[in-house]
Amino acid sequence: LSDHPQDLSLREQARAIADGELDATELLEATLARIEERDGPLRSIAESFASESARMLSEAPEGPLHGVPIAVKDMFALPWRAPRDGSVKSPYGIAAGESAVFRRLRDAGAVVVAVTNMHEFGMGSTGHISAYGPCATPWDPSRCAGGSSGGSAAAVGARLVAGAVGTDGGGSIRFPAAYCGITGLKLTWGLVPREGYTHGFASMGAPGPMCRDAADARLLAGALLGHPLSRPRTRGFVIGVPPGMWTDLDPEVENAGRAALDALAEGGCELREVALEGTEHAISATVIRLTLEGVPGAKPALVQEIEPQLSPVGRALTKYQLLLPAAALVKADTIRAQIRCSLAKAFEQVDALAWPTTPAPPPPISDPTIELPSGRWPADFGNVRLGGIANLAGVPAASLPCGLTEQRLPIGLQLLAPWREDERILDIAELLEQATDRRFVDATPPVAEAAAARP
Amino acid sequence: MEDPERFDNFVRIALARYGIAVDDADLAVMRAAESVYGPPRDAMLAADLSEIPPEHDLDPSRAPTGSGAGAEDRT
Numbered sequence: 001l002s003d004h005p006q007d008l009s010l011r012e013q014a015r016a017i018a019d020g021e022l023d024a025t026e027l028l029e030a031t032l033a034r035i036e037e038r039d040g041p042l043r044s045i046a047e048s049f050a051s052e053s054a055r056m057l058s059e060a061p062e063g064p065l066h067g068v069p070i071a072v073k074d075m076f077a078l079p080w081r082a083p084r085d086g087s088v089k090s091p092y093g094i095a096a097g098e099s100a101v102f103r104r105l106r107d108a109g110a111v112v113v114a115v116t117n118m119h120e121f122g123m124g125s126t127g128h129i130s131a132y133g134p135c136a137t138p139w140d141p142s143r144c145a146g147g148s149s150g151g152s153a154a155a156v157g158a159r160l161v162a163g164a165v166g167t168d169g170g171g172s173i174r175f176p177a178a179y180c181g182i183t184g185l186k187l188t189w190g191l192v193p194r195e196g197y198t199h200g201f202a203s204m205g206a207p208g209p210m211c212r213d214a215a216d217a218r219l220l221a222g223a224l225l226g227h228p229l230s231r232p233r234t235r236g237f238v239i240g241v242p243p244g245m246w247t248d249l250d251p252e253v254e255n256a257g258r259a260a261l262d263a264l265a266e267g268g269c270e271l272r273e274v275a276l277e278g279t280e281h282a283i284s285a286t287v288i289r290l291t292l293e294g295v296p297g298a299k300p301a302l303v304q305e306i307e308p309q310l311s312p313v314g315r316a317l318t319k320y321q322l323l324l325p326a327a328a329l330v331k332a333d334t335i336r337a338q339i340r341c342s343l344a345k346a347f348e349q350v351d352a353l354a355w356p357t358t359p360a361p362p363p364p365i366s367d368p369t370i371e372l373p374s375g376r377w378p379a380d381f382g383n384v385r386l387g388g389i390a391n392l393a394g395v396p397a398a399s400l401p402c403g404l405t406e407q408r409l410p411i412g413l414q415l416l417a418p419w420r421e422d423e424r425i426l427d428i429a430e431l432l433e434q435a436t437d438r439r440f441v442d443a444t445p446p447v448a449e450a451a452a453a454r455p
Numbered sequence: 456m457e458d459p460e461r462f463d464n465f466v467r468i469a470l471a472r473y474g475i476a477v478d479d480a481d482l483a484v485m486r487a488a489e490s491v492y493g494p495p496r497d498a499m500l501a502a503d504l505s506e507i508p509p510e511h512d513l514d515p516s517r518a519p520t521g522s523g524a525g526a527e528d529r530t
Contacts, residue, residue: 190516203515278507284499287492316484319477323469324496331499337510337519344518381491394515419518 006034007448010068010162010216017067024067024111028057031069031113035160038447041141043133044154045071048114052080056111063109065223071114071155071164073148075122076101076207077196078112085198086118086130086148088309091298092198099196101165101207101224108223116151116164120314121294122199124148125175125358125383126368129311134365137180138445139409143362144379146176152210153180159448162211163220167197169205170286171357171387174399177210178357178412181401181443183217183429184210188420189394192224201297204289204391213441214400214429221422232427236268239415239428240350242276245386248374250360256403256411257356260432264354267435269428274346274353278338279389283381285335286388288328291321336392343393347418352428357399357412358383386414396422400429401440410443459486 005013005027016022032050039045053069060066075083077099084090098106105112117135119127127135127150135150137143138158145154149166153176156164166173168186177184185208192207194200209220214232222228241261246254265271278285295318307315346353359382360370368379390397396419399412413432417424433441463482470477477485510519 188516190514203513281495281499281502284492284496288496312480313484316477316481317488319470319475319481320466320485320488322473322475323466325500328496328500331502331504333513334504334507334509335499336513338504338507340510340519347518378491394517419516 004034005030006159006162008162009213010211011219013068013162014065014219024057027067028053028069028111028113031161035114038158039160042136042138042145042154042158042447044117044135044145044151044158044160046074046115046117046132046151047081049080049112053111053113056106060109060111061107063107064219064228065105066109068110068163069113069161070105070110070220071116071152071161072101072105072112073152073166074115074118075167075198076165078102078115081115083198084131085122086120086132087306087314088131089302089306090198091302091306093299093302094196094198097196100193102196104192104224104226110223113161114155116149116155118149118151119147120311122148122167122169122172123314123317125171125380125387126363127151127176128365128368129313131309136365137362138447139181139362141447142364142366143409144179144365144368146179146362148172149184149210150176153177153182153184156180156182156210156212157445163216164210165207165224166210167199167205167207168391169199169202170290170384170391173208173210174357174387174397174412174414175383177399178410179362181410181440181445182210183213183398183400183441184208185217185221185398185422185425186390186396187221187224187422188396191420202293204293213433214426218423218426221426229423229426232430236270237351237428238270238272238349239264240274240346240353241271242274242279242353242355244276244279245355248359248372249356250370250372252405253356253358253360253411257413260402260413260436261354263435264428264432267431269431272350274350276339276346277342278335281335282339282388282392283385284328285332285392286384288324288332289336289392292324292329295321339389340393343395343416351417351424353416355414356386357414359386361405361409361411390416395419396425398425398429400432401443402432403440404443462486462489
C-alpha cells in the first residue's frame, strides 16, 4: 500500500525498531500525523498526546513493544489524564494515575499515543453515542464502529495504530472488532489487574488487545498479561457449534460464519454440534448484571454533576436502571450459574465454541437498528444475545474477521475458549487466517485505500 | 408493552420516591427500552429456575467449582 510505518503490523513495527530499521521517534511522529490526517470522519481518537508520548518514548524500557505506539480506551487512568468513560467525566471518580493497563504497557516498552472514543459509559454496542461524537467504522463512515470499544477498533482498522486496548463487559471488544474488520480478544476475566479501570468493580468486564490479526493480538495480549504468550500450536482442534447460537442471523453473516467453519474444517479442525443451556435468557442476564453493577459503583455527586451533559439516552437509562427489580438480579445470577456450568460441560468435549460475533453487519449511525429474520431490532439487543455469554461465564472470547458483505462491510466470527485458555483462541484464529489465505485480516478499508492512492 | 400511560405513571411515581424527576424525553427512551428488554426480562422472571443450583463461590476467572473444565488443556 505505502511505506508509511503504520501500514506495518504491530509485530513488524516492534521488530523493525528492535533491529534498528525503524526509528521509534519517526514512527511516533508518523502516527500522530496519520491520526490528524485520517481520523476526521471516524472520530476514533478522543485525544492524542504528542508531548506525553514523546516523554514516554524517551523513558521507554526495552521490552516486546519497545517504542511502539498503542492507543487505549477511555476507561483507564493515565498519569496525565483521568478516564472519562465516553462522557464529559466518569461517574466513578477515578483520578489520573497509573492504571494497571498503563503500567503493563509501559513496562513492555510501549508508548501510549492516544485515548480512543467509546460508547457513553460503555452502555452500548454501537458507539454512536459519545461525548466525543459518534464513532464510525473505517469501512463506511456513515456506519457504526461498534461499541463500546469502537474507537480502538476503528483506529486499528484505519491503520492509525497497529494495536489498541479495549474492554469488554458484554461484547464491547468483539462487536467493534467485527464492525471494523479486526481481531479483538476479551481476555479471561481477572487476568489483568483492575486498578485504574473505570469498571474495575464489575464481574463482567475485562480488557484485551485489538489488532489487525492474531499474531499481533498475541503480542499485545502478552504485554497486558505481563508475560509472553507461547508460539501457536498447529494441530487440529475440536470446534463446538451450538445450533441455538446460529439462529436469527442476517443471511450474509450466517453464510460468512459457516464458510469460516468450513475453512477451519479444511484446515484440520473437527466441527462438533453441542448444546448450551440457559442461553435463551442470556440477553436479560447480561443486561441486568451490567446495569445493576454500574449503579452502586458510581459517585452520586458526580452523577448529579454530569447529568445535564449526558446524552438523552444516557440520562434516561441511568434513571431507568433504578427501577429494575432485585428479583431480576437473583434470576440473572441463576442463569449465569447455569451458563457457566453448561460451558464447562461443553469444554469437556470441545476446545472452543464458535458462532457469529454480531447477527448483522454494522448499522447506520443515523439508525442503529438491524434487520433480522425475526424483525427489526436495536443493534444492541441482537448483539448482546451473541456476546453476553462469554462475559457471564468469564471465559476468553474473540472476534475474527471472516468475511465481507456485498457492500464490503466486515463480518466477524466469534470464538470462546475455556477459562485461562486465551492463547488457544489465537491458535485457532491463526489457523483460520491460513485457511482463508489471510484475505479477511489483510482486507483494507476504503479510508485506508483512498489515502494510499493519493500521490 | 403494557399500557404506556400506566408505565409512565409507574416510572414517575417510583422515581419520585428517590427524588428523581423525569421528563418526556426520559420517558420516551425508557418506553423504548422497556418495549425491547421488558418482555425477555419478564420471561426470565417467570421462568422456573428452581432446579438450577446457585453458584455461591463465583469466580469468573475460573470454571465453576467441581466442573473440571478449564483446569487443564485437553488438546
